[in-house]
Amino acid sequence: MLPPRYQAKLDQRRSTESQKHQTNFPDWSALIPVLPAGGPRRDALQAEMRRLIETRVLLPGQKLPPSRELAQRLKLARGAVVAAYEQLAADGFVEARTGAGTYVAAQVPEHAALKTAPLTPAKTGPTLPVPGKLGSGTVDDKTLRNLRGLFREALLRPPPGFLHYGDPFGELPLRREIVDYLRATRGIRAEVDQVMITSGTQSALSLIARALLPPDSRVWVEDPCYPQALNLFRSLGLTIVPVAVDRDGLDPAAGVVAAPEAEAVYLTPSHQYPLGTTLSMPRRLALLDWAKGAGAWIIEDDYDSEFRFTGPPLAALHGIDRAERVIYLGTFSKALAPGLRLGYAVLPAEVVETVHKLRDLTDRYPNPLIETVLARFMAEGQYAAHLRRARKRCRMARDALVEGLSAAPLDVTIPDQGLHLIAHARNSALDAELQRLAQAGGLASRRLSQMFLKAPAQQGLVIGYSGFEADVIRAAASGAARAIASAGIQ
Numbered sequence: 001m002l003p004p005r006y007q008a009k010l011d012q013r014r015s016t017e018s019q020k021h022q023t024n025f026p027d028w029s030a031l032i033p034v035l036p037a038g039g040p041r042r043d044a045l046q047a048e049m050r051r052l053i054e055t056r057v058l059l060p061g062q063k064l065p066p067s068r069e070l071a072q073r074l075k076l077a078r079g080a081v082v083a084a085y086e087q088l089a090a091d092g093f094v095e096a097r098t099g100a101g102t103y104v105a106a107q108v109p110e111h112a113a114l115k116t117a118p119l120t121p122a123k124t125g126p127t128l129p130v131p132g133k134l135g136s137g138t139v140d141d142k143t144l145r146n147l148r149g150l151f152r153e154a155l156l157r158p159p160p161g162f163l164h165y166g167d168p169f170g171e172l173p174l175r176r177e178i179v180d181y182l183r184a185t186r187g188i189r190a191e192v193d194q195v196m197i198t199s200g201t202q203s204a205l206s207l208i209a210r211a212l213l214p215p216d217s218r219v220w221v222e223d224p225c226y227p228q229a230l231n232l233f234r235s236l237g238l239t240i241v242p243v244a245v246d247r248d249g250l251d252p253a254a255g256v257v258a259a260p261e262a263e264a265v266y267l268t269p270s271h272q273y274p275l276g277t278t279l280s281m282p283r284r285l286a287l288l289d290w291a292k293g294a295g296a297w298i299i300e301d302d303y304d305s306e307f308r309f310t311g312p313p314l315a316a317l318h319g320i321d322r323a324e325r326v327i328y329l330g331t332f333s334k335a336l337a338p339g340l341r342l343g344y345a346v347l348p349a350e351v352v353e354t355v356h357k358l359r360d361l362t363d364r365y366p367n368p369l370i371e372t373v374l375a376r377f378m379a380e381g382q383y384a385a386h387l388r389r390a391r392k393r394c395r396m397a398r399d400a401l402v403e404g405l406s407a408a409p410l411d412v413t414i415p416d417q418g419l420h421l422i423a424h425a426r427n428s429a430l431d432a433e434l435q436r437l438a439q440a441g442g443l444a445s446r447r448l449s450q451m452f453l454k455a456p457a458q459q460g461l462v463i464g465y466s467g468f469e470a471d472v473i474r475a476a477a478s479g480a481a482r483a484i485a486s487a488g489i490q
């Protein structure tokens with residue numbers, strides 16, 4: 001038996017809780033956690049609700065709770081809520097329907113912060129593997145078997161960080177492996193302390209941009225540009241400076257004309273995304289020179305250099321940087337699979353501490369279990385063997401794709417690196433139409449023209465060939481070629 005005063009308190013608590021659960025409205029007191037104590041409460045409520053509507057937390061057509069209920073929950077006078085609703089209605093954010101209550105208006109202005117947000121809506125759920133789709137991993141059955149064994153072992157003897165908090169830059173064994181790998185294959189000399197494991201390039205880019213580039217900083221980007229990076233920079237309020245790309249890659253001279261004092265440049269020097277060109281040595285030197293003089297950061301995205309099919313691998317830009325201006329980004333999304341969410345950044349010593357602090361505040365540290373597995377995978381030579389197999393399979397898939405497309409009225413550039421190719425449209429064909437026809441034939445693609453910013457848009461399809469057997473890719477490409485040819489496109 002509880003003492004009567006506790007019993008009374010408990011009864012009261014239960015009764016308010018059950019009242020809360022009887023309503024169909026969300027708990028507004030949670031959505032509007034703090035109304036400033038000073039100033040008119042009505043104004044504070046109205047401003048908060050406006051924010052929730054503008055940022056799409058409350059959606060057009062959604063019913064608002066009756067003013068009496070909201071007043072009770074927020075411990076406000078009902079008059080204050082009524083006045084806030086009236087003001088929102090006058091401003092066009094809500095509409096009162098006689099006898100039916102108040103609703104979020106069908107058309108509401110967007111919050112300024114959302115206007116610079118990514119142009120395409122975030123995807124939900126795994127995307128289906130359709131031949132031609134970019135970004136399919138290169139894990140084969142053997143690699144999967146090896147990884148399975150390593151995961152089992154890692155769970156038998158979990159790494160320390162799996163059960164406790166770890167280092168914001170990640171587990172040391174993996175960072176050591178990456179240092180060795182980069183020295184041997186990319187000509188990069190880095191200390192373990194400079195290597196930060198991230199969940200892919202995207203998270204590295206986000207951390208670096210937030211740590212080093214205040215809003216309004218100017219960033220040169222390649223034109224055309226990798227949309228994920230571009231949209232991220234836009235969402236952070238950075239000023240985008242498109243710099244044209246030709247067969248020698250991004251032209252630093254054009255960047256200097258457009259924004260000589262830019263704070264950073266983001267580029268894909270080994271294999272320009274999407275065009276596939278390589279930044280020439282004179283331009284590499286010019287870019288490094290400019291960055292040194294301007295005190296700008298060079299963000300080098302080296303996303304697919306593991307897949308070089310002919311000739312020796314090209315050294316990374318980082319390898320010839322003597323002024324510590326280059327931030328190098330690598331990823332396992334292509335070399336293994338995007339689902340691992342593993343990448344890394346090599347940071348100049350000068351920014352290590354700043355980025356380290358931000359990483360700790362952002363998501364603390366990367367997943368130690370996966371890091372441990374990958375470190376073992378690399379240390380035991382399985383990664384190198386995987387890459388040899390993957391390179392071979394991808395080259396075969398590339399050739400099969402080219403073969404399948406040969407019947408289409410397209411000019412295909414055959415890349416000697418990477419996991420995608422470009423099929424250029426001939427004459428006046430538009431890539432929107434080509435994409436539709438290719439899709440009908442069973443081949444996925446992206447429209448090249450959509451990746452251009454200021455430079456005249458080229459029409460063409462960007463088609464991936466990783467993650468599929470050659471036969472499957474060839475059949476899909478032949479289907480696409482037939483569909484395009486039979487539509488009468490020349």
Ligand SMILES: Cc1ncc(COP(=O)(O)O)c(C=O)c1O
Pocket residue numbers: 134135199200201202203226268273301303331332333338342343
């Ligand atoms: C240019 C470029 N950079 C980086 C990546 C990899 O991104 P993440 O490591 O975030 O998966 C991709 C993947 O498609 C890419 O095309």
